[in-house]
Amino acid sequence: MxxxxxxxxxxxxxxxxxxxxxxxxxxxxxxxxxxxxxxxxxxxxxxxxxxxxxxxxxxxxxxxxxxxxxxxxxxxxxxxxxxxxxxxxxxxxxxxxxxxxxxxxxxxxxxxxxxxxxxxxxxxxxxxxxxxxxxxxxxxxxxxxxxxxxxxxxxxxxxxxxxxxxxxxxxxxxxxxxxxxxxxxxxxxxxxxxxGRPATLPQRIRLPGYRLRRVADFIDAHLHKAIRIADLARLVDLSEGHFHRAFRASTGKTPLQFINGQRVALAKHALVRSDASVTQIALDAGFVSPTHFARIFRSETGQSPSDYRRTFRL
Incomplete structure (x- = not known):
């Protein structure tokens, strides 16, 4: 008791x-x-x-x-x-x-x-x-x-x-x-x-680890510019549809969700560690506009970029 x-x-x-x-x-x-x-x-x-x-x-x-x-x-x-x-x-x-x-x-x-x-x-x-x-x-x-x-x-x-x-x-x-x-x-x-992961997805629709790393490395290297799903699919020799299904089975996210998540992670780091403006951080992370950035950032974190900076800045 x-x-x-x-x-x-x-x-x-x-x-x-x-x-x-x-x-x-x-x-x-x-x-x-x-x-x-x-x-x-x-x-x-x-x-x-x-x-x-x-x-x-x-x-x-x-x-x-x-x-x-x-x-x-x-x-x-x-x-x-x-x-x-x-x-x-x-x-x-x-x-x-x-x-x-x-x-x-x-x-x-x-x-x-x-x-x-x-x-x-x-x-x-x-x-x-x-x-x-x-x-x-x-x-x-x-x-x-x-x-x-x-x-x-x-x-x-x-x-x-x-x-x-x-x-x-x-x-x-x-x-x-x-x-x-x-x-x-x-x-x-x-x-x-x-x-916990009691159930596993069928292995046949997953991307092998080395292919997934190739895609993730490409995304991280090109976050500051537009990333096309066709280019990602070409990296692993798959059609766009097959790539989309395999990527989601491997990561639990769609390619777009993953890209946005990586961009938000890059922006969060800059918000905490730099004095750059929110607008500049949005553009550096590859978002098309500050409004788009604010919408995606809030959907990922539940906070606006400015609120996040105030909460977590040392």
Whole structure:
């Protein structure tokens, strides 16, 4: 039974490289999971409750960070504000990501899974919840155990939940243990429902990985200009109709949705990291007009470009 009103166990706000080695680590927090990074972030805060840990920290502008993350716990991470110009990483099993890290982007790293990473021009504040793998399996069997790694997805629900953990933890009263247990359980169920993949699409209509990368690389290199579906189809030797179906089966998005998503991601990075006008950012990202940009941006993020800049600017 949950004991409402009981405070979660809070570690000191500043955990240096030496003291972090003495933190109890049965529930792996990131203070130890991040030991293998070339430099540590600042302002570390850590709160624990039975079955979980919440941690947050920030990093001033740093030109380059590299290393790896690994934990015996399931880790869900989000960028609260700021970001990285480029975030490269490889996850056990061969999954790769190379692109900007933006506010509200999330990652899920299963227990015993290693991520090798490189960050370029990073300045951010992030938060994470570490779930004890055995406790989660007892609480919600099969919920996270079979969930594949998640890399760089934008998820406002997860961002808002971890931002609220951060807000409450910063208050004098801190986080309540019952609140942490209840909300982390809800987060586990959400992740399983939202990102679980119990069924697979027929392999025959998917694009092979190397062809999908060829298309994605072409799109990223030509975001500033018009991109024709016919040109993308020609890259992989398919008709436009067949390409459209195969691309959607492979990514869950139509080619146009994917292109717009990449343009919005480029614009979000510029809104947070540059002083350029919204109009200039729209044109640089390949949108035909500021009005078109505002409409697509709002449909992707739920905010206007100006509101997004005010929300996430460091």
């Amino acid at each position: 949950l004991s409402f009103g009981r405070a979660a166990s809070r570690l000191p706000n500043k955990v240096g490289p030496r003291s972090s080695r003495h933190v109890r680590h049965g529930i792996d927090g990131l203070s130890a999971a991040f030991e293998r990074l070339s430099s540590r972030p600042d302002g570390w805060r850590c709160v624990r409750w039975p079955g979980g840990t919440f941690e947050t920290a920030h990093r001033p502008l740093t030109a380059f960070v590299e290393g790896s993350i690994a934990s015996s716990s399931h880790l869900i991470m989000t960028t609260l504000s700021g970001g990285a110009e480029r975030h490269e990483f490889t996850i056990d099993g061969g999954r790769r990501h190379d692109g900007p890290d933006l506010p509200a982007s999330i990652s899920f790293l299963p227990a015993q899974c290693e991520r090798r990473l490189r960050l370029h021009n990073v300045a951010w504040r992030w938060a994470t919840i570490a779930f004890d793998a055995d406790a989660i399996e007892r609480l919600a069997p099969g919920s996270l155990g079979g969930l594949a790694p998640i890399a760089g997805a934008e998820d406002r629900f997860v961002w808002n939940l971890l931002a609220e953990f951060d807000r409450l933890d910063a208050q004098e009263s801190g986080l309540d243990e019952a609140y942490c247990e209840t909300m982390s359980h809800a987060l586990v169920l959400y992740l399983a429902k939202r990102y």
